[in-house]
Amino acid sequence: MRNQPTTEPDLTSSGPRRSVRSAASALTGALAYERVRLTRSLFTWMLLGVAIVVSTGGAWLSVTAGISTKLDLAGGKSVAAVSTGFALIPHLAALSGLASISGDGGTAVARSLFMWVPSRWPVLVAKIALQVAVAVALSAGAVAGALTGLALGTSAAPETSAEALRVVLGGVPAAVLLALLGLGIGAIARRAIDGYLMLFGLILVLPVIAGGFGLGSPGLASVARLLPMAAANAMFDPLQNSMTASAWSDVATLTVWAAGALIIGSFALYRRDIT
Amino acid sequence: MIETVGLVKVRGQRRVVDDAYLKVAGGRVTAFLGPNGAGKSSTMRLIAGLDRPTAGTALVDGRPIGSWEHPASMLGGLLDPPAIHPRWRVHEHLRYLGATHGLSRSRVTEVVEECGLDGFRDRRGRELSLGMRQRLGIAMAILANPANLMLDEPANGLDPQGMRWLRRLLRHYAEAGAVVLLSSHQMREVQDIADDVAVILNGRIVTHRPIAKFLIGTDQRTVVRTPDADRLGPAIQRAGGRIVNEPGRLVVVGLSGDQVGRLAFEHQAQLWELHTELAALEDVYLDFIDSELAAERVVPSSPRRALLDIHTSAPGISHAQPANN
Numbered sequence: 001m002r003n004q005p006t007t008e009p010d011l012t013s014s015g016p017r018r019s020v021r022s023a024a025s026a027l028t029g030a031l032a033y034e035r036v037r038l039t040r041s042l043f044t045w046m047l048l049g050v051a052i053v054v055s056t057g058g059a060w061l062s063v064t065a066g067i068s069t070k071l072d073l074a075g076g077k078s079v080a081a082v083s084t085g086f087a088l089i090p091h092l093a094a095l096s097g098l099a100s101i102s103g104d105g106g107t108a109v110a111r112s113l114f115m116w117v118p119s120r121w122p123v124l125v126a127k128i129a130l131q132v133a134v135a136v137a138l139s140a141g142a143v144a145g146a147l148t149g150l151a152l153g154t155s156a157a158p159e160t161s162a163e164a165l166r167v168v169l170g171g172v173p174a175a176v177l178l179a180l181l182g183l184g185i186g187a188i189a190r191r192a193i194d195g196y197l198m199l200f201g202l203i204l205v206l207p208v209i210a211g212g213f214g215l216g217s218p219g220l221a222s223v224a225r226l227l228p229m230a231a232a233n234a235m236f237d238p239l240q241n242s243m244t245a246s247a248w249s250d251v252a253t254l255t256v257w258a259a260g261a262l263i264i265g266s267f268a269l270y271r272r273d274i275t
Numbered sequence: 276m277i278e279t280v281g282l283v284k285v286r287g288q289r290r291v292v293d294d295a296y297l298k299v300a301g302g303r304v305t306a307f308l309g310p311n312g313a314g315k316s317s318t319m320r321l322i323a324g325l326d327r328p329t330a331g332t333a334l335v336d337g338r339p340i341g342s343w344e345h346p347a348s349m350l351g352g353l354l355d356p357p358a359i360h361p362r363w364r365v366h367e368h369l370r371y372l373g374a375t376h377g378l379s380r381s382r383v384t385e386v387v388e389e390c391g392l393d394g395f396r397d398r399r400g401r402e403l404s405l406g407m408r409q410r411l412g413i414a415m416a417i418l419a420n421p422a423n424l425m426l427d428e429p430a431n432g433l434d435p436q437g438m439r440w441l442r443r444l445l446r447h448y449a450e451a452g453a454v455v456l457l458s459s460h461q462m463r464e465v466q467d468i469a470d471d472v473a474v475i476l477n478g479r480i481v482t483h484r485p486i487a488k489f490l491i492g493t494d495q496r497t498v499v500r501t502p503d504a505d506r507l508g509p510a511i512q513r514a515g516g517r518i519v520n521e522p523g524r525l526v527v528v529g530l531s532g533d534q535v536g537r538l539a540f541e542h543q544a545q546l547w548e549l550h551t552e553l554a555a556l557e558d559v560y561l562d563f564i565d566s567e568l569a570a571e572r573v574v575p576s577s578p579r580r581a582l583l584d585i586h587t588s589a590p591g592i593s594h595a596q597p598a599n600n
Contacts, residue, residue, distance in 0.1 A: 025344055029375035036374045040367065103360075111325060112358040112368075112415055115350075116375045118324035118341035273326040 026119045030126035038130050047092050051141040055085030059149025078164040083237055085146030086171040090232045093135040093175040097182030098199050100127050102192035114274045124266050135179040139172040171236035177258040178232055184261025187269045203229045228257040276300055277423055277454050281331035284317055291317045293478030299456050304449045306469035307458040314478040315458045319427050323352045345376045351421030355428040357412025361401035365392050365411055369418055376419050390414040405432030423454040430461050442468050462557035481567050490559055497527040497535045497551050503544035510538045
C-alpha cells in the first residue's frame, strides 16, 4: 500500500467528464460493462459448453439410436440432428437472460453498477443487446454440435434439407425471444430466487399442468398452446402439430410474452430502489 | 458540492428522509452523523441516485448525479456494505465498472496498488476478509478520480494501517478541494479527521457546523497530574471547579487551564502535567441527540435550520445565502 495517496480528484471545471450525459454515452458505457462481464463470465461459457455437448450428444443419439420421429422427413437425419440439438437451447437462453440481471441484483452488484450508470434504461437496453448475442451464440453452438453429432453418427454425408434450415431459422428467434423473456422476468422479480421460480414455473411446470398430465383435456390444451415454450417448440420443431393458424402466430405468441415481460420489467426497474 | 434541497423519501408509512436540507462544500471533510435508522444511508442513496426521492432533489455540483456524462467521476460512492460479487475477482470488480467510463487497465492496476490490494487482485469476493472488502469498496469509489467522495462507514473492518491510509486518503481529497462526506459511528476517528459535522435525526438534518463549534459550549476539561492533590483539589472546588476522579490524575471541569495553573501556584502545588482537552465527540454527540429528541417532542425543528447553522458558524465556507427559518 502506498504511504501517500496518489489518486488526484479531477476538479477541473471543464472537459468531457463534466459534460451532461448523453443517451449515447450512457448506453455505450452500459454496453461495455455487459460485454466485458459476459465474455469473462464462467457461467456464459458453461452454458455454451452445455449447448454444444447436449446438442452433439442429442444429435448423435437421434441418428444412431433412431429415437427421433423426424427421421422420416426429407433429409431426415439432418432434421433429426438439428431439431434434437436445438431442444434445450430455448431453456438455456431463458436461463442466460434471467441470470444476466438477477446476478446483479442478487449479489448487490447492481448498486455499484447503477452508481456508475444511474440511468436505468441504458442498462436494460445493453442487457437486451448482449442477451440477443448470447442466444445467437447458443444457437450457433447448437448447430455446430448437431452437425458434429450427425457427422459422428453417420458414415455418409448428411442430406441438406429445407426442413433442417427451417429448424435453424425458427430456433434462433425462439432462443432470442426466450432469452428476452428470461431477462424481463429477472427485471420483474425483486429477488433472484423469485425470478428463477417464476421462469421455471412458466417454462417447465405450467406446460406439464396445462398438458393435463397427459389426460388430453381440450380446455387445458388450448391454454398450453399459448404458453411460451409451446410457441418456441412450434417454431423449430418440424413435427410439432400446427396448433396455431400459421407459423407466424407462434412467433407472435412468443413475442408477446417476451415484450410483455420486458415492458413490465423495465417499468419495475425504473420505479424500484436499487438495494 | 453535494446538496439536498427539501429531500423526502417515504417508505411505506415512514418518512425515512424528511425534508432534508444539506449543503456540503469542497475542501472539507464532513462527518454525517445520526443514530441508527436516522436516515444517513437513505440520504446517501438518494444522492447517489439509487433511490428515487418522493420529493425534493439531490444535487452533485449543481445537477442530479444521473445527468452527468461520467457519474462516477463526479461522485465516488461507497455504501455499506460494499457491493462485492462473491465470484468476481478483485480486479474484475474494478475492470467491469471502469469499462462504463472507458477507464484503462492501467488505472485499475494503479488503484489496486493504492488501496493495498495488489496481493489480492486475483482473489474472489467470497475469499476476502471484511477489511479487504472494505478496501475494495473504497477502490471502486476512487477508481474514476471523483470530484466528490461519499463514504458510508468506510472504516469498518480496517486494521490500524488501513485506518491511517484512509485518513490520509480523505485528507488528500479534501486538501485538493473535493467534497468528502462520510458517515461513521467511530467517533474517535471522526473527531480526528472531520472538519464539519452534519447530524441527521428522524430523517431531518438538525445541524451542520464545524466540529470545533459543535464542541464549543461543552465543558472544557483540564487534566492535572500532581503529587499535591490533597491541597489542590479542595482549592479547585472552592474556585467553582468540579473534579472527576480518574486513576492517576485529576480531571477538572469548569475551570480553564490558566485558572487551574494559578491555583496550583497560589497553593504551592507541584504540577507534573497540565493540559486541556475538549470533550469527546461521542459524549457531545450523545448529549446533543438526547437534547434534540427532547426538543423535537415539544417543537419540531425547522428543516432549514442546519443550513443556518453552517452559514453562521464557518465564515471560511463559501455558500449561498441561507433560506429564512
